[in-house]
Structure formats: C-alpha cells, structure tokens
Amino acid sequence: MRPFALVLVVMLVGCSDNSPATAPAPPPLTRAASTQPASATAPSVAVRYDPQTFRADVTRLVNAGQYASATALVKAADIDLQLRADGTGYVAVGQDMIVLPGLYPNVAYNRARDWYIPGTQDAIQDVAWKNAATEFARRYNQRRAGKGE
Numbered sequence: 001m002r003p004f005a006l007v008l009v010v011m012l013v014g015c016s017d018n019s020p021a022t023a024p025a026p027p028p029l030t031r032a033a034s035t036q037p038a039s040a041t042a043p044s045v046a047v048r049y050d051p052q053t054f055r056a057d058v059t060r061l062v063n064a065g066q067y068a069s070a071t072a073l074v075k076a077a078d079i080d081l082q083l084r085a086d087g088t089g090y091v092a093v094g095q096d097m098i099v100l101p102g103l104y105p106n107v108a109y110n111r112a113r114d115w116y117i118p119g120t121q122d123a124i125q126d127v128a129w130k131n132a133a134t135e136f137a138r139r140y141n142q143r144r145a146g147k148g149e
Helices: 002-016 056-064 067-077 079-086 127-144
Strands: 092-093
Touching: 056 067, 056 079, 067 127, 079 127, 092 127
Parallel strands: none
Antiparallel strands: none
C-alpha cells in the first residue's frame, strides 16, 4: 500500500507547478492597448485598432470565438480612417439575407465590392457582437454613401 501512496503524491506534485499543461492561458489579444470602454454588460477588453489590419483582426477574433474582443474592436474603429484604408465598397451583415445596414433596400450586397462581417449570420452566436457589427456597418455605409454622421 505504501508504494501506491508515494506514486500518487509524485503525480500530484506536477499539477501545482507552472508547467505548460497547467500554466494560465495567455490573454486573448496580444496587441493590447486602451480603447473606448466596452458595454456595461460585457467584460472590459483591451484591443488595438489598426485600419490596415482591421478586417483581418475582426475575422481572426470571430473565428476564434472571441466575440467580446471583436465587439470592442468595432466599437474602437474610426469610421473615417477605415473608409480611407478600405478605399471602396460597403460593409455587409447577415440577417435573413446578406444586407448593407444603412443602405438596404436601396443598395444590394455585391460580393466583389463589399466586405461581409463574419459571425453576423442569421444564427446569432453572440448578440452583443451582432449588434455592434450591425451598428458599425450602418455608420460605415452611410458615411461611404455621403449620408452619415
């Protein structure tokens, strides 16, 4: 019975160190910086907005299921800087169909011209993300069309 107890103690000792198997996970976004505050219901998430990598960053965060970070990023985005970085096109979201918030039904989605924001399809995965993405798209599209704020 004594050898069994010794083996069990040796096995448990490894569970309390900072080995890769038990070390805390890294933060979800390594490009941390301050941004606009997140909503009161969502945890505070620090992101860094870069208009040159914005679309890739949003896609990466949504694909990783990091909706709070994606929400913080679209809320931190500067519409005017993003319009200049993108050059042309509108931003689309998924609802019953793919639409351009702020322009629908007058302007239809064009896959060759417009960017579809991932994670906004009809099957809602995160309500705060879907709402933030839709609001960003509305403001972006209206500004692109010369109607916005």
